[in-house]
Amino acid sequence: MAKRLKPVDVVLVGFGWTASIIAQELTEEGVQVLALERGMDRATVPDFATTHIQDELKYAVRGGLFQAPVRETLSFRNTRDQTALPMRNLGSFRPGAGVGGAGVHWNGQTWRFLPDDFVLRSHVEERYGAGFIPEDLTIQDWGVTYEELEPCFDRFEYLCGVSGKAGNLEGARQTEGNPFEGARSRDYPLPPLERSIGSLMFDKAARELGYHPFAAPAANTSRPYKNPLGVQMGQCTYCGFCEWFGCGNYSKASPQSTILPVLLKKDNFSYRTGCDVTRVLLDNTGKKARGVLYRDLQGQEYEQSAQLVILCAFAHHNVHLLLLSGIGTPYDPASGTGVTGRNYAYQITSSVEVFVDELINPYMGAGALGQAIDDFNTDNFDHGPEGFIGGGYIALWTTGGRPILQHHLPKDTPKWGAGWKKAMAENYLKSVSISTHGSVVSHRQAYLDLDPTYKDIYGDPLLRMTFDFHDNDYRMSDFLTGKAEGVAKAMKPRSINVKGRKKPYSIVPYQTTHNTGGAVMGDDPRTSVVNRYLQSWDVPNVFVVGACNFPQNAGYNPTGTVGALAYWAADAIRGMYLKNPGPLVQA
Amino acid sequence: MTTANKSPGAAAGNLLSRACAAASPSTWPSGAPDFFSRRRFVQAALALPAVLALPACSNETQRPALARTFFSADEYRFIQAATARLIPGDDKDPGALEAGVPVFIDRQLSGPYGRADRWYMEGPWAAGSDQQGYQLEETPAQLYRKAIAGVDAYCRERHDGKPYAELSPEDQDQVLHDLDENKIELEDFPAQAFFSVLWQNTQEGFLSDPMYGGNRDFAGWKLIGFPGPRYNYVDEITRYGDPYTMPPVGLLGRDGTRMRS
Structure with missing residues (x-):
């Protein structure tokens, strides 16, 4: 029997980026x-301290900060x-678990989607005609525009201390920045990071x-930075342990390094860990949520009543909860x-490894x-x-340049043995990789x-x-x-190794954790x-926030847009919903 | 690599001191003539009773033989021999064996990884497509146990009763190729499944922090030029093309032989 807990006004499922912002x-x-x-x-100290976080085996290979498939x-x-079979260990994508969510182990690549991305179907139809879109594509407009989201992007970038250079300030093109970006109201809060030799x-x-x-654009601070909440961040040291790791230097933006020092002091905020939410509870009309059902690590079930339920978990988990809750x-x-x-939808990636004569020292870097x-x-x-x-x-x-997962070997290198060893010695310090990071359409299948x-550990069906x-x-x-191959060749390398994306999609090799859609x-x-x-x-009285909202995926890492959507939803709840609870849009 | 003993011994008489060196690669004579190949040494050392091979050393820098935590003695001989072929080495240029990769794998298999503690291991079981990933009932530890028995039986059948560890290097290599190409039939799963885990774990052991038992004396990191987990490259990031000269460091410091229990 579920224990009933004292009601709260708002319950958030998950405590990563979106939950922290909201x-x-x-x-x-x-x-x-x-x-x-x-x-x-999880906290910066002691959990991400540089004295132990820079451990490739524990965190990147064995997945110390990731969701454990057993749970x-x-x-x-x-x-x-x-017949679908369970993903028994993590491969293609690596969601986080724990306070901060995947916002702890991300790289900090903080993009704004382009204005066209938010009106994809109408834009393509207008420019190329409706017949240009294959019949089985279910791409659609987002219902929100870039212009509406611009202040939200801005707030997320200033929260994180993003390092970069504007390419479009209120419509005026800027040299050095990205000339294709949407108009921004002001420049990034910090100048770009130092460039690596590979960048040059x-x-x-x-x-x-x-x-x-x-x-x-990088949520790795190029300078010391104090964000608008008054939280101080340190200058990035280019230690090369961002992705898959927490940052012990307060340089990579995460909930811990940007929001939690302020949020956790508030009397009207609390959080509980080790809580698996298994249902959103609806009243007998099915039109109103009463709260959520969750289990703690001892298996005890609790009913947490709330006026407002906001799903802020990873994309898959939000969709799973919606399906289980009806x-x-x-x-x-x-x-x-x-x-x-x-x-x-997902993200389609490929790479071209480039073997050069120059000394790269790849281990100096930032996410x-x-x-x-x-x-x-x-x-x-x-x-x-x-x-x-x-x-x-x-x-x-x-x-x-983490050695196990971040070494590149020329084509035709023997898979193992003396030839492999020789190629490792010759190429680790003298290779780079160019990646392509592509959009993914949504489609009927x-x-x-x-x-x-x-079933999962609670006997519920897996997602x-x-x-x-x-195609x-x-x-x-x-x-x-x-x-990308063209750029690689223009670098006049010793050799290149083109790694295109092969059919069909496989859940085994790591690609990205940019899973989108399902609750669009x-x-x-x-x-x-x-x-x-x-x-x-x-x-x-249920809101759902995250990359699960994307109707299809754009050609960028999602976190900038996820952060903007969190501010967008929070503004609507603050400005409209709390004053007058009910549908904000009439169906 | 430090040199504790610069006098090359006679081949036969040097066996035990070499065995001692195997327990502590940092003491291997770096200037010794190559009259006694590492391969022959490994075979000789493997042929000795385990009690004799290592604890008989009297070198002051020796360390006690590490207790195995997962493998049986026979299994361990297989792992030593196989990893020595996957990343070959010698006294001047350490490979998997010299870098302690067998120790690494042994410890990993008795821990959370070997037990697949984080994996979803509920049935029903089906082979699935390549795209659906690992679908074996075996944990990594069980995979090793079954596969090593299977491979040794396969070798005995074809090589006058000799297990894998006693084959010639050429034959050992061929067995590894055959495993990778699924040309050897194991009872419960494709041979390639075992090979790919073995090769993955061998690389992990060679290239992960020495505190896990492999990459001893930073052998793997020195080979490729990785200086270890360091905190700050603010000055160096823009020194384009300059070599980085600081010696390797691990999470437990500059001593690349320290392990975390």
């Missing part, structure tokens, strides 16, 4: 906010005619080819109807230290002759639902993922890979789970 905003209104986190408590996983298949080589080669390279009609791929689980070009992102180029939708950035990142066979990239995306990725936002309840303010169409 908690910080809503507590300003005086309401009682409680966050329930499935993982453990939560999903089942996977490429197509509906296969990429910059020179890309410029020779007529492209427009720029320093990628919120929104589950998507049916046969008929194309229903919404919950619809429009799952978002990179030089990029946006010439082939979204609709920054004419898609007419190419016959596909979407694009991505091409970048040379200098994220670090890519979706999330509940698995009919496999089931049915996914392969659409559109394989062609787009091949196009991007070809452009929009203007039409027939094609979205939440309205433009991220409020459930069906249960108005």
Whole structure:
């Protein structure tokens, strides 16, 4: 029997980036906010101290900061005619667990999606005609525009102390920045990070080819920084242990390094760890949430009542909870109807390894230290002759040189033995990798639902993922890979190794943790789970926030847009919902 | 690598001091002539009873033989021999064996990784497609136990009763290739599944922090030029093309032989 707990005003499921931002905003209104986190408590000291966090085996290889599949996983298949099998260990993506969520172990690559991304379907139809979009694509507009989100992007960047250079200040082009970006109201809070030798080589080669390279925006502080909440961050030391690790230097933005020092002091905020939320509880009308059901580490079940429930967990987990709780009609791929689980998408990546004569010293780096070009992102180029939708950035990142996972070997290197050893000795210090980071369309056969066979530790069905990239995306990725190969060759290397994305999608090799969709936002309840303010169409006192809201994925890392959406939803709740609880958009 | 003993001994008489060196690679004579190949040494050392091989040393820098935590003596001989082929080495240029990779794998398999503590291991079980990833009922530890028995039986059958560790280097290499190419049939799972885990763990042992038992004396990091986890490169990041000259450091400091229990 579930123990009933004292009601709170607002309960947040998860305690990563979105929950931290929303908690910080809503507590300003005086309401009682409680966050329930499935993982453990984590703080910069002692958990990320440099004396032990720089451990590639423990954190990057064995996944010390990641979700453990034994507690939560999903089942996977490429197509509906296969039987989905459980993802037994992590591979393709690595969600976080614990306070700070994946915001602890991310790289800090903090992009704004482009204006066209938010109106993708109408933009493509307008420029190329409706017939340009394959029939089975379910891409759609977001219901919110870049211009509306601009102040939210700005707040997230200033919260994090993002290092970068504007390319478009209120419509005026700036030299050095990204000339393709949407208009921004002011420059980044910090100048770009120092450039690595790899950045300079990429910059020179890309410029020779007529492209427009720029320093990628980084939530790694190039200077000491005090954010608008008064939280002090230290200057990044280029230690090369961002991705998969927590930052012990207060330099990589995370909830811990930007918000929690302020939030945790508030009397009207509290959080509990080791709490697995298993249901959003609805009243007997099914139109109102009473609160949530969760279990602690001892297996004790609790009922936490709340006036407002906000799902702030990782994309998969939010969708899983909606499906288990019966919120929104589950998507049916046969008929194309229903919404919950619809429009799952991902990120399509490839790389070109470049073997050079110069000494690179790859271990000096930062998670978002990179030089990029946006010439082939979204609709920054004419898609007419190419016959596909979407694009991505091409970048040379200098994220670090951790030996197990970050070494590059030339084509035809023996897999093991003396030849492997010799190639390791010759190439580790003299190689870089150019990556392509592409958008992914949503389509009818890519979706999330509940698995009919496999159960989690509580006996609930696992989430089931049915996914392969659409042909559109394989062609787009091949196009991007070809452009990256061109830049690589212009670097005049000893040799290159082109690693294109091969069919079909595999859940085994790591690609990105940029899982999107399943609870998408929009203007039409027939094609979205939440309205433009991220409020459930069906249960108005439930909000769902995160990359699960993306109707399809753009060619950028998602965190900048996820942070902006969190501010966007928080503003709507503060400014409208709390004053007059109920649907903010009439269906 | 430090040199504790510069006088090359006679081949036969030097066996025990070499065995001692195996327990502590930092004492290997770096200037010794290559009259006694590492391969022959390994075979000779492996052929000795375990009680004789290591504790008989009297070198002052020796350390006690590390207790195995997972492998049986026979299994350990297999792991020593196989990893020595995967990343070969000698006294001047340490490979997996000299870097302690067998110690690393042994410890990993008796811990959370070996037990697959973090993995989802509920049935029903099915082979699935390559894209669906690991679908074996075996934990990594169970995979090793079954596979080593299977490979040794395979070798005995074809090589006059000799287990893998007693084969010639050429034959040992061939077995590894055959495992990788699924040409050897193991009872419960494809041979390649074992090979890929073995090769992955061998690289991990060679390149992870020495506190886990491998990468002893920073052998793997010295080979490639990684200076270890360091805190600050603010000055160095813009010294383009300059070599970085600080010696390797691990999470337990400059002593690359320290292990965390």
